[in-house]
Amino acid sequence: MAYLLLLVGFVILIKGADLLVEGASSGAKRLGIPPIVIGLTIVAFGTSMPELIVNIFASTRGNTDIAIGNILGSNIANILLILGISATIYPLAVKRSTTWKEIPLSLLAAVLVAFMANDAIIDGGTFSALTRIDGLVLLSFFIIFLYYIYGLSQSALVENAEAGIHKRTLPIALLMTFSGLICLTLGGKWVVDSAIAIAKTLGISESLIGLTIVAIGTSLPELATSAVAAYKKNADIAVGNIVGSNIFNIFWILGISATITPLPFAPILLRDIFMTILASLLLFIFMFIGKKHLLERWQGVGFILIYLAYIALLVTQELGVS
Numbered sequence: 285m286a287y288l289l290l291l292v293g294f295v296i297l298i299k300g301a302d303l304l305v306e307g308a309s310s311g312a313k314r315l316g317i318p319p320i321v322i323g324l325t326i327v328a329f330g331t332s333m334p335e336l337i338v339n340i341f342a343s344t345r346g347n348t349d350i351a352i353g354n355i356l357g358s359n360i361a362n363i364l365l366i367l368g369i370s371a372t373i374y375p376l377a378v379k380r381s382t383t384w385k386e387i388p389l390s391l392l393a394a395v396l397v398a399f400m401a402n403d404a405i406i407d408g409g410t411f412s413a414l415t416r417i418d419g420l421v422l423l424s425f426f427i428i429f430l431y432y433i434y435g436l437s438q439s440a441l442v443e444n445a446e447a448g449i450h451k452r453t454l455p456i457a458l459l460m461t462f463s464g465l466i467c468l469t470l471g472g473k474w475v476v477d478s479a480i481a482i483a484k485t486l487g488i489s490e491s492l493i494g495l496t497i498v499a500i501g502t503s504l505p506e507l508a509t510s511a512v513a514a515y516k517k518n519a520d521i522a523v524g525n526i527v528g529s530n531i532f533n534i535f536w537i538l539g540i541s542a543t544i545t546p547l548p549f550a551p552i553l554l555r556d557i558f559m560t561i562l563a564s565l566l567l568f569i570f571m572f573i574g575k576k577h578l579l580e581r582w583q584g585v586g587f588i589l590i591y592l593a594y595i596a597l598l599v600t601q602e603l604g605v606s
Contacts, residue, residue, distance in 0.1 A: 286481040293474030294501040300467025301333040301505060307460025310452040332532045334502040337472030339541040342494075348547040350479055352414075353494020355538045356556040358503045359394070359530045363563040364591035365500070366507045370514035370522045371584025378523050378579060383571045386527045389429065391564040393534035396422070398557045401549040412549040419542030426535035433528075475501065492602050495556060496595060503529075523579070530564070552601075559594055566590075 335358055342351040370376060378387075400418040452460070479493045506529050513522035541547060570583045 286478040286485065289474050290478035290482065290497070290501075293471045293478060294504065295471070296467045297334045297337065297471030297475060297502070298505055300464045300469075300471055302464070303460045303467060304333060304464030307452075307457045307462075307464055311454060311457030311461060314452070314454050314457060332529065332537060333468055334472075334505065335533055336537045336540065337468045338475055338498060338502055339537050340544065341472050341476040343541045343544045343547065345476065346545075347476065347480060347490055348545075349489065349491035349550065349553075350476065350494040350498060351541050352538075352547055352549065352553060353491040353556070354498045354502060355533050355541075356553065356560050357495035357499025359390075359533055359560050360495075360556070360563050360594065361500050361503050361591065362506055362526045362530055362533075363567055364587045364594070366503060366510050367523070367526050367567070367579065368584045368587030368591065369507070370510045370526075371579040372581050372588065373511060373514040373584075374517055375575075375581055375584075376514060376523050376579040378571060378577045380577060382523060382527060383568070383577055385432070386524070386531070387564065387568045387571070389432075390527050390530040390534075391561065391568065393422075393425070393531055394557065394560040394564055396425070397534060397538065398554075398561065401547075401557065402554070412551070414538065414542040414547040414549060416543050416546060419539045419544075422535050422539030423543065426532075426539055429531055429535055488602050491550065491553060491556075492598055495598060527567075555601075563587075563590075 335354060338354055339351045342348065342354065367376070397414070400421070401414050402412055475498060479498050480490065482497075483490045483493045506525055509525050510522040513525065538547075566587070567579075570579055571577050574580050574583070
């Protein structure tokens, strides 16, 4: 029953995000709000809602391993699995600004978490956690990132994001928005509840569930968006969607989660932070290997193989601990 509830939860969660984005965007357009504002707020935030809702439920219930594992696992899957699949479908040309600004910013986000979450190592204490102060620092970086995005407000990426907005009647738009919020809440609750139940039934850690099943499930919207964009040879959306999502995940969602309640940081999660850093670093290095600013098919296959090896390592270590 828990597995069925998890699957249904993911479906409702993703559908809820879709309804929220479409309803809110349509309503904003009907009210005469500028398209750029819609693109920078509703569309951008809406695509991160599955991770955010799951993390809010996990944080408020004290299931911090799921909250942290969801974000780290999503960021690892975004680069190694989703970009790997997308590049295998079609080589992805990457803009110079993405190579020199956005990819390094996603790397900086991961490095910041590594420092913030390791108080015991850095300060010589006995307890490691992402505190409320750490959360506020992450949110401050997120505001800086939004300011940077505003500077790119006329870019093709934002224009493409705005192009699909339908101008529905206001009552329909409001109905879709509230329906989306209800679906997100219900789906998020089911995902967290079933993930906890599965972890207890199988005798495995909540962090493993968060890093794998929950992380991949909440990344399904990014997978669909980037894979379709790659198939249509629209590399800007395929790459920008992933890199932007990773920055959102750490600065916005992990920042909100840590501000709601401090997130105790298990030492084993250092492995996953380093994997997040490695994935971002590899993406940056690949921009200068082979054809510059191009993620080629062989690099995409390499990403997928690294991700499979990482999952195998997680399972092996979990079985070893058990």
